[in-house]
Amino acid sequence: MELEVYRCKECRHVLFTEKHIEDHIKATHSFKGEEKGKSIQCNSHFLSTEVPWLDSYKITTSAEKGKIYCPFCKCKIGNFCWHGSRCSCGSYVAPAFQIQKSKVDSQIVIVTPKE
Numbered sequence: 001m002e003l004e005v006y007r008c009k010e011c012r013h014v015l016f017t018e019k020h021i022e023d024h025i026k027a028t029h030s031f032k033g034e035e036k037g038k039s040i041q042c043n044s045h046f047l048s049t050e051v052p053w054l055d056s057y058k059i060t061t062s063a064e065k066g067k068i069y070c071p072f073c074k075c076k077i078g079n080f081c082w083h084g085s086r087c088s089c090g091s092y093v094a095p096a097f098q099i100q101k102s103k104v105d106s107q108i109v110i111v112t113p114k115e
């Protein structure tokens, strides 16, 4: 079985896998002054709240939004906002745990399913 994993570009630790990515439909919202229906790339991954190291962001409920840091090397890799945030493709995702694609490298690994 193949699994796509995402590593921090700085420290190479695996941060999340494709299973943790919340899919969103591209360009569902149109914004003023922007062409509708053009093919736009998503510049970010939106993570599900099941990523274990996101727990520290979940318990700090006083913070509604802020920066997300790599749990291993502490470099900034994205932003979170409980109210939601806009992807570069034009869709609004909420809550948003948004990781910049430029901060992580993806890699396909082969995993053996447990019996």
Ligand SMILES: [Zn+2]
Pocket (backbone or CB within 6 Å): 024, 025, 026, 027, 041, 042, 043, 087, 088, 089, 090, 091
């Ligand atoms: Zn998008």
Ligand SMILES: [Zn+2]
Pocket (backbone or CB within 6 Å): 008, 009, 010, 011, 012, 013, 070, 071, 072, 073, 074, 075
């Ligand atoms: Zn790192």
